[in-house]
Amino acid sequence: MDSDDNSSGTTGSDLGQRYRHAGDLSGEPPTRPVTSFNLTFILSCFQFAEISITVPWGHISGKWYGPQNVQPILGLHGWQDNAGTFDRLMPLLSPEVAFLSIDLPGHGLSSRLPDGCYYNSVDNLYVIRLIMKQYKWEKVSLVGHSMSSIICFVFAAVFPDKVDMIIGIDALKPHQRPYPSVIRTMETRLDEFLREDERNRSKNEPPSYTYDELIERVYIGTFHSVNKEHCKHLMARNIGKSEKYPDKYFFCRDRRLKFYNYAIGSQELCVEMANRITCPYLFIKAAQSSYFEDKKYYDEVLDVLVKKPNFEYLEVNGSHHVHMNDPEAIIGPVNNFIQRFGPAAAAALRQKAKEAKESKL
Numbered sequence: 001m002d003s004d005d006n007s008s009g010t011t012g013s014d015l016g017q018r019y020r021h022a023g024d025l026s027g028e029p030p031t032r033p034v035t036s037f038n039l040t041f042i043l044s045c046f047q048f049a050e051i052s053i054t055v056p057w058g059h060i061s062g063k064w065y066g067p068q069n070v071q072p073i074l075g076l077h078g079w080q081d082n083a084g085t086f087d088r089l090m091p092l093l094s095p096e097v098a099f100l101s102i103d104l105p106g107h108g109l110s111s112r113l114p115d116g117c118y119y120n121s122v123d124n125l126y127v128i129r130l131i132m133k134q135y136k137w138e139k140v141s142l143v144g145h146s147m148s149s150i151i152c153f154v155f156a157a158v159f160p161d162k163v164d165m166i167i168g169i170d171a172l173k174p175h176q177r178p179y180p181s182v183i184r185t186m187e188t189r190l191d192e193f194l195r196e197d198e199r200n201r202s203k204n205e206p207p208s209y210t211y212d213e214l215i216e217r218v219y220i221g222t223f224h225s226v227n228k229e230h231c232k233h234l235m236a237r238n239i240g241k242s243e244k245y246p247d248k249y250f251f252c253r254d255r256r257l258k259f260y261n262y263a264i265g266s267q268e269l270c271v272e273m274a275n276r277i278t279c280p281y282l283f284i285k286a287a288q289s290s291y292f293e294d295k296k297y298y299d300e301v302l303d304v305l306v307k308k309p310n311f312e313y314l315e316v317n318g319s320h321h322v323h324m325n326d327p328e329a330i331i332g333p334v335n336n337f338i339q340r341f342g343p344a345a346a347a348a349l350r351q352k353a354k355e356a357k358e359s360k361l
Contacts, residue, residue, distance in 0.1 A: 017240060017241035018237075018239075019239065020050050020236070021048075021084060021237070022233050022235075022236045025211070025232065025236055026232060049068065051064050053102075053131055053134050055111070055130055057111055057112075057113055057117075058110075060105070060111070061083070061102065061103045061110045062083055062100050062101055062103060063083045063084075063101045063102075064099075064100045065098065065099045065101070066093070066096070066098040067096065067098050068098065070096075070343065070344065071098065071141075072098035072100040072343070073097065073098070073099045073141045073142070074100050074131065074140055074141065074142050075100065075101035075144075076102065076104065076143070076144040076148030076151060077102075077145055078145045078146030078147045078148060078149075078171075080238075080257055081146070082103045082108030082109075082234065082237040082253075083103045083109075084101075084108070084234050084237050085101070085145055085234060085323070085324065086099070087233040088233065088323070088324050088327045089323050089327045089331065092327055092335075093331075097338055102131070104124055104148070106119060106254035106256065107237075107257065108237035108253070112200070112256075115197060115200060116197060118256075118260070118261060119256060119257055119261065120261045121150070121260060121262045121264065125151065125154065132162070138162070139161075139162050139163060139346065140162060140164065141341075141342050141343050142163065142167070143167040144166070144169065145169040146170060146171045147171065147262070149168035149169050149172065150168075150171050150172070150175075150264075152166040153166070153173050153174075153273065153274075154174065154264060156276075156277045156278075156279055156281070157276040158273075158276075160276055163279040164280075164343060164346035165281070165282075165338075165341040166279060166280075166282075167281075167334060167338075168283045169284045169322070169330075170285060170286045170322065172283060172285075173270045173297075173298065174264035174269075175262070175293040176266070176267050176270075176293050176294065176297045182263065189259040190259070192258070192259045193259040196255045196256045196259065200255075206250040206251060207250060208242040208244065208249060208250045210247060210248055210249075211249065214239060214251075215231045218231040218234055218235050219231050222320075222321065224319075225289075225319045225321045226319075226321045226325065227325045230321075233324065238251055238252060238253045267297050270297070270301050271301060274304040275304055277305070278308075279310070280310040280312075280340070280341035281305065281310065281312070282312045282313075282314065283305070283311070283312070283313055284314045284315075284316065284330055286316060286317075286319055286320055286322040287315055287316065287317050287318065288318060288319050289319055289320040290320070310341075312333070316329045
C-alpha cells in the first residue's frame with residue numbers, strides 16, 4: 001500500500017493517540033461474529049489480543065486472534081499495509097484456528113528501524129526467525145499478502161525444514177525488472193531515503209487530515225485496490241490523533257518504507273528457490289491484479305511449483321487486495337488447506353511419527 005501523505009517521520013507514540021483496529025475509530029467490535037450458543041467460549045477464543053514482541057531495535061506489534069494455548073498461523077501484510085490487512089478474513093476462519101497478524105518493522109504499531117538503517121525486504125526473514133525464537137516454535141505456518149507472499153516464498157526456500165505450510169496471496173516470487181530500470185531505481189530510492197531519514201529526526205507533528213481525507217488517501221494510495229469502505233482496516237494502525245487539531249489525524253508509518261530495497265535476486269535464483277520449497281503451499285492469484293513483472297518469469301516459477309504434489313493454485317476474481325474486499329471468495333479453500341496442513345495438523349502428524357518411531361524401539 002502506498003499513499004502520498006507527505007508526512008514527517010515522527011512516530012505516533014511520540015505524538016498523540018494510536019489505534020489498534022478500525023473499531024477504535026468507528027466503534028465496531030474487534031471480534032469474530034458470535035455464531036455459537038457458547039458465548040463465553042466464543043468471546044475467549046475470538047477477541048484479539050494486542051501483543052508486543054521484543055526485538056533488538058524495539059518491538060513487533062500484532063493482533064492475536066483465537067485461542068492462545070495453541071501455536072498460531074503467522075500473518076504477514078503487504079508493503080506499507082499493517083496487521084489490519086486480515087481483519088475481514090478473521091471472522092471467517094475456523095473457530096479453533098489461532099492467527100497472529102503482525103505489523104512488520106516501521107509499519108503499524110511496530111518499532112521503526114533506528115535512524116540511518118535501510119529497509120530491505122529480505123530482512124523480514126530475520127523478523128520471522130526472531131518471532132519463532134521468542135515463542136520457541138520449531139516450525140512456522142505462514143500466510144502472506146503481496147510483499148509478504150514473496151517473503152513467504154523466500155523463507156520456505158531458505159528454511160525448508162522450518163515451515164509447515166504457506167499461503168501466498170497475489171504475489172508469487174521476487175519480481176524481475178530490466179537492469180537499467182533497477183539501477184535508476186536504486187539511485188532514486190537512495191536519495192529519497194536520505195531525505196526521509198533526516199525528516200525522521202524532526203519532532204514536529206506531520207501534516208494532518210480529516211477522517212474522510214485519510215480514507216481517500218488510502219484508497220488512492222492502493223490504486224483503488226481496496227474498496228473504499230474497507231480502507232479503514234488499513235488506516236487505523238497507520239495513523240495517530242493530532243494534538244494540534246482535535247478532529248484530524250496524521251500518518252505514522254515510517255516514510256522510509258516508500259524507498260525500501262525490494263531486490264532479492266535473479267530469475268535463476270527464483271527458479272532455484274522454487275525447487276527447494278517442500279512444504280504444502282497454497283497460492284491465490286487475483287484475476288484482476290497485475291503480475292508486477294513480465295508474466296514469463298511468473299510462469300517459469302509457477303511451472304516448477306505445480307509439479308509438486310503439495311502445491312495448490314487458486315485463481316479468483318478480484319483485485320490485489322481480494323482478501324479484504326471479498327474474503328468469502330477465498331475462505332473455503334483457505335480453511336480447507338489450514339485444516340489439512342496448518343499448525344494443528346502438522347503437530348498431530350509429528351506426534352504420530354514420533355509414536356511410530358518409539359514403537360519400533
